[in-house]
Amino acid sequence: MAISDEQFERIATTVITGFLGSGKTTLLNALLTQDGMENTAVLINEFGDIGLDHLLVREVSEDVVLLNSGCICCSVRGDLISGLRDLFVKRTRGEIPAFDRVIIETTGLADPAPILHTLMTDPLLTTKFRLDSVVTTVDALHGSGQLDQHPESVKQAAVADRILMTKSDLADDATRDALSARLRALNPAAPIYPVVNGDIAVSRLFNAGLYDPETKSMDVQKWLRDEAYDQHGDDPHDHGHNHDHSHDHEHDHEHGHDDHDHHGHSHDVNRHDDHIQSFCITFDEPLHWDAFVTWAEIFTQMRGENLLRVKGILNLVGEDAPVAIHAVQHIFHPPASLSAWPSDDHRSRIVFITKDLGPQVIRDSLYHLNAAISETAEQGQPS
């Protein structure tokens, strides 16, 4: 699925998030010593003890700008915009090296949504930078308690493309396994890598976005990973949840525990995280774009805070090729038109990680909106 080089001229951006003290700075320090990281610019909230002369490090403050809605989930970060713009201008003028990647480290208490919204919506940033991956650090020992007590910690795990279980040397097998199962239930598609002192190859963390710079194409299947989620079929009257947990998670954690289900999220674990659900909704019949847009407007306006992360590939009426959609809470990324289907599976598939919002209401509302628009379109046809 070749696409124009323009997409790849945009600078890949990785966001590192994770709870206070979960090892973000340790990770960043370790990453920056690896080969191939020489052209990386870093934006961090505090300088801390990072001191790498050859790198471009710039501090950003907690300057958050509320959009018209006045909602913190929908805010954009003015400092992030000015920080990235400033870096880009200096790069263009040759005042700093031509970095080809940016890493943004958030503060430990940050809700990552405003940062992602900023990268997804600011008109200048979206033409110069592309969100490549969200990497979330979770403390192997304290992560479970933090998920219980801090909603930001749950959001940080839910929006991740990659989860690093940091300080894996400090937790025993049972603790790591329980946390791993819980994280998998929260975010089935993100690979979970156990890490000690930030020691992980950068290649595992980058290139998680829709655009694959190695092949210069869009790798939808790798990005969507809908096979990792529970599937909810297209019959609105059949809400039997298919608990076929044939998930295919990458998982480096090898310590032979027979009592741990390495291939699925256990329902014992789900009970502890009753508010968060992850699922995939599929539609066999093509969708009307108007139906999807109407649905998206209603849900982002009314339930945006409950939509932690949404990704999908849509089969649209009248279109031969699919469209990729992507949202974080209230904000939808501009849809990306693909040139062809990635496989023979031409169903629309949308994966959701939600809070207090189940698949049935989402599925039914989109199904009925689509049916209503189909009916209207058919009635408008000359007989």
Ligand SMILES: Nc1nc2c(ncn2[C@@H]2O[C@H](COP(=O)(O)OP(=O)(O)OP(=O)(O)O)[C@@H](O)[C@H]2O)c(=O)[nH]1
């Ligand atoms: N034993 C062990 N300690 C670690 C590991 N990773 C980080 N630490 C320690 O954990 C502490 C917190 O690590 P940081 O990297 O500062 O965590 P952070 O997420 O950047 O912290 P904040 O910026 O305060 O949110 C430090 O004392 C690290 O040395 C690890 O894998 N194993």
